[in-house]
Amino acid sequence: MTGESKSSVHNAVSRGEKIAPDVLNDIRGTQMEKxxxxxxxxxxxxxxWRHNYSALRAISWRLRALARLLNFCEDARPTRDSYIVACPx
Numbered sequence: 157m158t159g160e161s162k163s164s165v166h167n168a169v170s171r172g173e174k175i176a177p178d179v180l181n182d183i184r185g186t187q188m189e190k191x192x193x194x195x196x197x198x199x200x201x202x203x204x205w206r207h208n209y210s211a212l213r214a215i216s217w218r219l220r221a222l223a224r225l226l227n228f229c230e231d232a233r234p235t236r237d238s239y240i241v242a243c244p245x
Contacts, residue, residue: 174198
């Protein structure tokens, strides 16, 4: 008696059985902790997941760094009373 539908419970059990516990720990609290994402993960072996997740983390880190740089340059646009701040472009 969880208040969840039978299909929701079945989906959660299926995900828990097919996705390795350490993988679930890695994605806890991230954008990947959604039903549709978890369902996609069920198709990967543990080794495939490890390989792909490492690549995704590297790309994600680079994208976050680029976003920070873009935000810095946007915030650093010179105004009438400020000095010019150097941006890479």
